[in-house]
Amino acid sequence: MSGKKVVIIGAGISGLSAGCYLQMNDYESEIFELHDISGGLCTSWERKGYTFDCCIHWLVGSGPSMSLYDIWTELGGINKETEIINSEVFTRIEGKDGEHFSIFTDIDKFEAEMLRLSANDEEIIKEFTDAVRFFVSFQCSRDNPPPPEVQRTFGEKIPAFLKKWTTLTTNDFAKKITNPVLKQFFLRIFGDFVGNTSSIFMLLATLGYLHAKTAGYPIGGSRPFAKRIEQRYLDLGGKIQFKTHVKEILVENDKVTGIQLINGDKIPADIVISAADGFDTIYNMLKGKYVDEEINGYYNNLRPFPPICQVSLGVADEFTGIPHSIQFLLEESIKVDPKTDLKEMGIRIFNFDPTLAPKGKTALVTFFVSEDYEYWTNMRENNRKKYNEAKDRLASEVIKRLEKRFPNIKSKVEVVDVSTPATFIRYTNNWKGSYEGWLPSMQTAGKSITETLPGLNNFFMVGHWTQPGGGLPPAAMSARKIVGIICKQDGKDFTTSKNSN
Ligand SMILES: Cc1cc2nc3c(=O)[nH]c(=O)nc-3n(C[C@H](O)[C@H](O)[C@H](O)COP(=O)(O)OP(=O)(O)OC[C@H]3O[C@@H](n4cnc5c(N)ncnc54)[C@H](O)[C@@H]3O)c2cc1C
Structure with missing residues (x-):
């Protein structure tokens, strides 16, 4: 010592x-x-009997293609027994008229998906997907490195690449897309969580990690x-x-x-x-x-990242053939708190992790921004009855909206659990209920x-x-x-x- x-x-x-x-x-x-x-x-x-996961959507460094993997193995977060799931579709974003947009984790498939929606935007689509491929070649190709002559060019290429993509906001990138449907889908990728005034580099890097199979989900989940x-x-x-x-x-x-x-x-x-x-x-x-x-x-x-509410449901259904993550627009928004109207819902369907629900059943989780964290903390402190009623109201509003997307789901819901910003603050003390720092x-x-x-x-x-x-x-x-x-x-x-x- x-x-x-x-x-x-x-x-x-x-x-x-x-x-x-x-x-x-x-x-x-x-x-x-x-x-x-x-x-x-x-x-x-x-x-x-259900386990509701609160954190890992993607664990960067989950695969050996980048050195971060070594940190997770040093720490034991990933060990020989850990099974990592790398899904084909990261999330599926659904539009108003039955149109949908899948974020495939394979960049070639994602490129084809964007071209399916807008062949006219081929130039900007390919500029973006090539940037993802370049990111993969220098950031997460440890198990399959590019040839030495390509690596020799990195020194001059990487600084210009980083400058270009870290200083471009998602909004500014979306302006270059001419097709309104593709543009809208692009602007919806991060929903209300990150906002579109942040650099598009975050999305680019995430797509790179997903493509390199180093942003998977460990079976069993976060705990x-x-x-x-x-x-x-x-x-x-x-x-x-x-x-x-x-x-x-x-x-x-x-x-x-x-x-x-x-x-x-x-x-x-x-x-x-x-x-x-x-x-x-x-x-x-x-x-x-x-x-x-x-x-x-x-x-x-x-x-900071915004405070959130999480509504978790235990459902007696297998959701066969449904992507494990879907974002869809709400016909009628939900008033989450006095400052927040929820217009779009993202739902995680954990049917790919059998450890989280009894056989034949599925844990469903939706979490969304609730800007007014003080609405929840004050209510919990001063009027527990009202607080519990507000949680119940939120859960029933969520189930009502889900009923439109998944007819009859209401009758199959066995367990309902609601966490609010007050829950996150009580258990982790994070400032203003932020779920990920700055x-x-x-x-x-x-x-x-x-x-x-x-x-x-x-x-x-x-x-x-x-x-x-x-x-x-x-x-x-x-x-x-x-x-x-x-x-x-x-x-x-x-x-x-x-x-x-
Ligand atoms: C819904 C959700 C989804 C997320 N998805 C992802 C994802 O897909 N991928 C990803 O990488 N990250 C994700 N994150 C973010 C990730 O969980 C956090 O950024 C990370 O866990 C932060 O770890 P930390 O140790 O820095 O802080 P924390 O997890 O906040 O840990 C701080 C600890 O300090 C303790 N503490 C606080 N004050 C005191 C005190 N006064 N005395 C003693 N103990 C104290 C708390 O109880 C807590 O245990 C997600 C988070 C949430 C909530």
Whole structure:
């Protein structure tokens, strides 16, 4: 052991990952987690025989074609037994008049699908799909690398490629499409979640990962994925204290000395890593004493991912032949909260994962933006009856709209479960109910933010608030990076070990 004790706040994927890498490098680490399970947002829950998944739609790095795969295998999130599903269709977007648009994970098929809708737009379609192919050739072709003469051209091509595609918004790209149907489908891909003023690069990269079969879904879903990483951490000698809410990060002479829990207990540490919410860490646990204009600017000006509601249904049907993800327009919108009208619904049909429902039955999940998170948190705090009625109303509105798309579904619904932004905040404490940290923006593209704080020693932050765009890969990668920095500061070589399972 290095002799140093590192305390980690939060047992989400970033906290567990930090713990694993610290243990691999002979640090003594201990995680303090407010919930009674690990995983944070990477979770699922069981209700009457059904499991409702809340996180993994795509796990970037799920296949060996990119080096991120090695991180998931080091952490045990993926092991020899993990079965990864790479679907043929990522999602199917349905239009008003029976028209539909499938996002095929194979880029050649996706190109053919776009050409089917608009042969006139061949030039822009091919420019885009060729860009996806180029992305795959330099980013996720480890198992099938391009010839050396092609690789030699990367140095001059990649910077121009990145500049072109990271500075183009989805809106601006869609303007180049002449066919109104294809244009509309394109603008609907990210729905209300990311918005179309973000760079189109996010879509381009996602299509690249899907094509390279490295953005799949691990059978069992999010909770088993997190549990495997927790087990890896425990096997490496790590310790987790559940139901321990960290209230304060203790500081003496600008050096972090430990943490204080909500029950008053003080835990000394040589280093503290916060893998918890960014705002809470900086402005509450550290009382806003270690900030500068730049950090205040992030929290005043950047947009987080929106808060969401999730309605989960256990349905006595196999949904045979139906794509596992569908987005369709609602004839009558749903008033989700005073600020949000839901006009389109995306539904995940988990009939491809037999572990999530009894035989012959299926778990269905829809989640959607609910901008007014305070509507839910205030109601839950002040009037639980009204809150429960609002949840029931939302579920029945959703089922009513689904009945139009799947006639008779109502009679087959066996289990109904509703989560609101208040649920996400209660269980994970994420600022404003954000489900993935900061939205990616032109301003923050490729940037890491607030991994350390000005003037504060022995302290680091990891997780989705440190890398705009969020998600599981940044959670693990930021943790790996910070442990590398800690090792470097201590004059040690950073090492990793393989998981033997
Ligand atoms: C519906 C949904 C779909 C998603 N889909 C995908 C996807 O397909 N692919 C993908 O890559 N990502 C996806 N994500 C995002 C991904 O789940 C998150 O970005 C990632 O899990 C963040 O991990 P984290 O460790 O940084 O933070 P969190 O998961 O928020 O973990 C923080 C942990 O800290 C704990 N904590 C907070 N405050 C305290 C405190 N004061 N004391 C002690 N503990 C504390 C929390 O309880 C939590 O366990 C999705 C998320 C949601 C909700």
